[in-house]
Amino acid sequence: MVVFADAEQQKRIDFLRKREEEELAQVLSQKYGVQYVDLTLVAVNTEALRLLGEKEAREAEAAAFGRVGKRISLAVRAPENPKAKALVQKLQDQGYEVTVFMASQESLGRAFKHYEDLSYATETKAGVFEISNDEVEELLEKVKSLQDISALITEAITLKRAYRITRILEVILAGGLATSASDVHFEPEEVAVRLRYRLDGVLTDVVTFDHETYRLMLSRLKLLSGLKLNVEGEAQDGRFSIKIKGDEIELRTSILPGNYAETLVLRILNPKSIGVPLEELGLEEKLRTRIEKEITKPNGMILTTGPTGSGKTTTLYAFLRKVNSPGSKVITIEDPIEYHLKGIVQTQVDKKNYTFALGLRSALRQDPDIIMVGEIRDGEVATTAINAALTGHLVFSTLHTNDAAGSFPRLIDLGVDEKIISSAVNCAMAQRLVRKLCPDCKVQRPVKPEEKIIIDKFLTSIVDKTLVPPKTDTLFEAKPDGCPTCGGRGYKGRVGIYEAVFMDQHIEDILRTKPSEREIMTAARPQGIPSMQEDGILKILKGVTSLEELQRVVDLGV
Secondary structure, three states: OOOOOHHHHHHHHHHHHHHHHHHHHHHHHHHHOOEEOOOOOOOOOHHHHOOOOHHHHHHHOEEEEEEEOOEEEEEEOOOOOHHHHHHHHHHHHOOOEEEEEEOOHHHHHHHHHHHHHOOOEEEOOOOEEEEOHHHHHHHHHHOOOHHHHHHHHHHHHOOOOOOHHHHHHHHHHHHHHHOOOOEEEEEEOOOOEEEEEEEOOEEEEEEEEOHHHHHHHHHHHHHHHOOOOOOOOOOEEEEEEEEEOOEEEEEEEEEEOOOOOOEEEEEEEOHHHHOOOHHHOOOOHHHHHHHHHHOOOOOEEEEEEOOOOOOHHHHHHHHHHHHOOOOOOEEEEEOOOOOOOOOOEEEEOEOOOEOHHHHHHHHHOOOOOEEEEOOOOOHHHHHHHHHHHHOOOEEEEEEOOOOOOOHHHHHHHOOOOHHHHHHHEEEEEEEEEEEEEOOOOOEEEEOOHHHHHHHHHHHHHOOOHHHOOOOOOEEEEOOOOOOHHHOOOOEEEEEEEEEEEEOOHHHHHHHOOOOOHHHHHHHHHHHOOOOHHHHHHHHHHOOOOOHHHHHHHOOOOO
């Protein structure tokens, strides 16, 4: 009986063909005067492989397989191939010293397979998470809605490869940037971990995933943020950056111990979202004109107040951009530096060695014209800042109070003498952020009777009646299912609502009596600046935001 071992015979033929191909590559290497390499026997360095995109490597039939510092080993199928020559030139232009090796097609195919195991991101020693430009652009094109992000994360979770966790982080961070999220929240629950984005100030569910995946992601993010991996029972804060198209976007990491696992929040500090011009903040024209006059004064203090996330820092940066000029020295003391401005000396506080108080005292020795103090937290900073405003400096800072009138009792509470507040403080502002109605899908409708009562109540109290629009019987609301422009939310972007108290004779007189907030508000009414509630009502009637959104942000006394 004759048995034909076809499979064994084919294996034998394949082996002989491969050996013949390798022998040919060896002969040709001598002809071209380059070294020969068999990549099936040599370990491929992924850092070297990453230097060339897979598409350009395949087209040129070349693969970078070794790297020591700036020395690169490049395997090619044909050294005379114009595309291979172009790759060598490209690497040399980038400062690399390239050694060319001859390799067979089979050998290069082995190297190309390593691209499957390459992550699209790299982690640098400096805590910078570098994401491939091509990959981010591809992700940003794919991400049109939260459903797209959810689908991509779910797809990444199912991957079994080593770079699975990196890929999930890429999608989460690219999704956060694509949707302009301000925060990314990881919230472990009993069964799964919930991922939410804060979009225009409102938390929105994205996806849930398993605890094992979260545990690996948490370790990766701790490592990137410079936090302790073996500590789970205490709060930790850190930061790292992601690098996209040459721009660094900083992320602040906050970890708290929780019931089921540590809960993690990433704050995205995107310079583009912070760099809003003064004219686009949402200040009513009369107030903006008055503010522009105050920030051009040679000395005094301008305070912005409001809770965390109300846009105070964005407002201060808008002031700085407006007043910055080659003839003035501007120094900032921040925690952290969220946006880099040209021509300004920006410093970042350190809990141990460089506090707001120490930074402010040191800054005053450098003869500045304008100082920005990120936040007045204690009596020492408050007193030093007030004294700076009294000695020929213009000082910008923030306070945590509910309204503009509350700034003055707060300063007195911090130990500032009420007699000198009137000489130092030019203006105190308060602000909140409300979501803007999507311009493409907002819906106009008549005002309901119960809404008319609320609207009329605040329109009546507005001192300057020229601010009231002629038509007050219609308003706009968000379309329930939105449109593609707003990602189905009905809202797109945010705008500020403001109130301000300017120093005048009435405020100066009342400060001597250590007044309450209500008394200061009453004394400030003749200035004609609308309260935040009144400013919000005016924006509703102009179709900027909705009554529902305003009620979410401020108390309308309903």
